[in-house]
Amino acid sequence: MIGVFDSGFGGLTVLEALLGRLPAYDYFYLGDSARAPYGARSPDVIYEFTREAVEFLFASGCPLVILACNTASARALRTLQQRYLPAHHPSHRILGVVRPSAEALAGLSPSAVATSSARGTVAVLGTTGTVASDSYRLELAKLAPHLSLLQQACPLLVPLVEEGELTGPGTDYFLHKYLDPMLSSATPPERILLACTHYPLLLPAIRALLVERRAASIELLDQGEIVATRLAEWMARHPEMDARLGHGGTRRYATTDDPRWFAARAATVLGRAIEVEKVHLQPLG
Amino acid sequence: MIGVFDSGFGGLTVLEALLGRLPAYDYFYLGDSARAPYGARSPDVIYEFTREAVEFLFASGCPLVILACNTASARALRTLQQRYLPAHHPSHRILGVVRPSAEALAGLSPSAVATSSARGTVAVLGTTGTVASDSYRLELAKLAPHLSLLQQACPLLVPLVEEGELTGPGTDYFLHKYLDPMLSSATPPERILLACTHYPLLLPAIRALLVERRAASIELLDQGEIVATRLAEWMARHPEMDARLGHGGTRRYATTDDPRWFAARAATVLGRAIEVEKVHLQPLG
Numbered sequence: 001m002i003g004v005f006d007s008g009f010g011g012l013t014v015l016e017a018l019l020g021r022l023p024a025y026d027y028f029y030l031g032d033s034a035r036a037p038y039g040a041r042s043p044d045v046i047y048e049f050t051r052e053a054v055e056f057l058f059a060s061g062c063p064l065v066i067l068a069c070n071t072a073s074a075r076a077l078r079t080l081q082q083r084y085l086p087a088h089h090p091s092h093r094i095l096g097v098v099r100p101s102a103e104a105l106a107g108l109s110p111s112a113v114a115t116s117s118a119r120g121t122v123a124v125l126g127t128t129g130t131v132a133s134d135s136y137r138l139e140l141a142k143l144a145p146h147l148s149l150l151q152q153a154c155p156l157l158v159p160l161v162e163e164g165e166l167t168g169p170g171t172d173y174f175l176h177k178y179l180d181p182m183l184s185s186a187t188p189p190e191r192i193l194l195a196c197t198h199y200p201l202l203l204p205a206i207r208a209l210l211v212e213r214r215a216a217s218i219e220l221l222d223q224g225e226i227v228a229t230r231l232a233e234w235m236a237r238h239p240e241m242d243a244r245l246g247h248g249g250t251r252r253y254a255t256t257d258d259p260r261w262f263a264a265r266a267a268t269v270l271g272r273a274i275e276v277e278k279v280h281l282q283p284l285g
Numbered sequence: 286m287i288g289v290f291d292s293g294f295g296g297l298t299v300l301e302a303l304l305g306r307l308p309a310y311d312y313f314y315l316g317d318s319a320r321a322p323y324g325a326r327s328p329d330v331i332y333e334f335t336r337e338a339v340e341f342l343f344a345s346g347c348p349l350v351i352l353a354c355n356t357a358s359a360r361a362l363r364t365l366q367q368r369y370l371p372a373h374h375p376s377h378r379i380l381g382v383v384r385p386s387a388e389a390l391a392g393l394s395p396s397a398v399a400t401s402s403a404r405g406t407v408a409v410l411g412t413t414g415t416v417a418s419d420s421y422r423l424e425l426a427k428l429a430p431h432l433s434l435l436q437q438a439c440p441l442l443v444p445l446v447e448e449g450e451l452t453g454p455g456t457d458y459f460l461h462k463y464l465d466p467m468l469s470s471a472t473p474p475e476r477i478l479l480a481c482t483h484y485p486l487l488l489p490a491i492r493a494l495l496v497e498r499r500a501a502s503i504e505l506l507d508q509g510e511i512v513a514t515r516l517a518e519w520m521a522r523h524p525e526m527d528a529r530l531g532h533g534g535t536r537r538y539a540t541t542d543d544p545r546w547f548a549a550r551a552a553t554v555l556g557r558a559i560e561v562e563k564v565h566l567q568p569l570g
Contacts, residue, residue: 034330035320040447042543045319156455159444162325170441170458177455258327283568 001026001246003057003065008036009262010197011068012269017224021232026246028062034256037158038071039127046129050076052281058092063244067096070195071127074098074135093241100230101223102139105193106147116144123150123182123189126196150189154178161198167205175209183213191219254279286311286531288342288350293321294547295482296353297554302509306517311531313347319541322443323356324412331414335361337566343377348529352381355480356412359383359420378526385515386508387424390478391432401429408435408467408474411481435474439463446483452490460494468498476504539564
């Protein structure tokens, strides 16, 4: 199975793209809803929670885990890959969403390994934790050193999405608060990455705001497609991992909070009913 | 020590009132910031997290624990008092904020034990979990059976407070969304209880809205003073507990997330710097 982890149900937007692009694999989606959202938590806590989730997915038979959560990718992935995997699971793999999204932000095609010489400005909208980690800046500096990056923390967008406030004056107020400064800057961005799994649910409201601000030419990057495209590429380069994954097209869904609540939220993202298990994550000390 | 528990730093508004009214006791405040907010989580998860926190405070030397969190009081207190304490800690006590707040909402003085014959309408603003539990309705039905109760879940107020959005058009929009229906009802409330420890930080914005709506005569009940007054009463009736508590005026503060972050937020509530420890809560299985 391919494990897909997110702090909550938002990562289902990434899973949905994976199922569309790579439907034959078996998938196990885990949302840590009992402790969501991760966005404003400290790096130590995000690392600890993410490691517990990864350990659970490994133990459940997933040799490959995708961190669909930007906050977890930005705050925990590097340490997991460089220290935790070599010491505890040397043949397992964990992939995040920051690197592939930064490649797309740099305008690099999935198969390109070159550095981009592009100039101009691009932007990232993310949680407080994602922006504070500066992960996108670090990745982009390697991939496209001449691109300027604007980053904006949008701490209220996840609660607004969680409460179903996808449109309306309250949501518009905060979208303007977060977007207006970058739209009014001397060098507005050519593309904006929605670097949080919840944000695609706000796409209609964000598009309307760009039209209102006469900025409709700005490209909005949705991570689901980006991650799915680049995972297909990665898999083609890693046949040894492909051979270890089940290809039965099965799907499992688990949450750390109420499975009925999770299934109801999932239905709004996936457009279909799913069965959800409740699981406990064990502290690893 | 008296243990004071909240899901985050909001309960410091209750602690502050306790320190003002009953300063001689030793206090240990615990905020579970790594897993806050509790408001929208399921009853099972709220019970589990609250029990872990209570167990920690008991083990730290607190024979009396106050659940400053309305969600925990509404979702977990009854089971903790009726099943958990008798089986595991028969001489310890846990008190919540729902019962004393319902007494104040009923217009009953702390020393009164009678039922109120008052008629009219009162209202509660709370988290999704507090309102869904119907705890305030159940308590009020016993205390003042002829009072009508309006309840409003306000799920975005905690995130707004956490992000420091205490005023402004975005906050006003959601305050209007939550308050306008009760202000426009055929029987608007005579008093409104702010049944969440975060909400007192929105008092200026709520007062301004009531003035704008020509409803400034509505009384706003802040739980800090209510809980402090009624705890003083309770203590006078329980000298055996008073004798088990330290009277050295010491204060300890702990959080499950970054103690520096917590100390910075605490300073905005308490108006002074405090030292904060980081602790881990153990799952009890």
